[in-house]
Amino acid sequence: RKEVEQDPGPFNVPEGATVAFNCTYSNSASQSFFWYRQDCRKEPKLLMSVYSSGNEDGRFTAQLNRASQYISLLIRDSKLSDSATYLCVVNVPGTYKYIFGTGTRLKVLA
């Protein structure tokens, strides 16, 4: 099993739609979780951290399910500008290291 696994997509959704991505991780001892966004030919940028209780930032909601070892990202009211690749990031317990998923590609269509 990969350390961090994501559906590569692409997810093609119309503007205004709600879309959700999941990401599974293999190490149950991982404590830190993030979603990064990467635009085509650009660097990854932090979108949001994922907290145990779940957290929301505008149209974006992140959830953590420790029992099933997955995190999710929900995007409401999708905008054209949301088109990007979303990277799931999980820490390696006891280290400073992150493991990046290979990303889920989202295309929001007009």
Added chain:
Amino acid sequence: DAGVIQSPRHEVTEMGQEVTLRCKPISGHNSLFWYRQTMMRGLELLIYFNNNVPIDDSGMPEDRFSAKMPNASFSTLKIQPSEPRDSAVYFCASSFGQTSTDTQYFGPGTRLTVL
């Protein structure tokens, strides 16, 4: 404020040549990371420095790769000799702390093509 700066942005070289990638972290950050990104393998950590000291280089592919951080504001990643399979985007990232909860800020990357 300036973010992480990398140079060159693009590098095309021939197999066997030496390649040097450069990175200037965000001022005040004391952790620096070199990553490599390919379509097949995604983003892989190559090496991590804390306070200019290499902490973990287990991700460096082989002896052809070396990295240095002579001071807090500069790091290099060198490939000698380069091979076509080294073609990738190389990112440098920095963070303020050294824990896994600290946000890593990425530079724009160097797109390397080895012919």
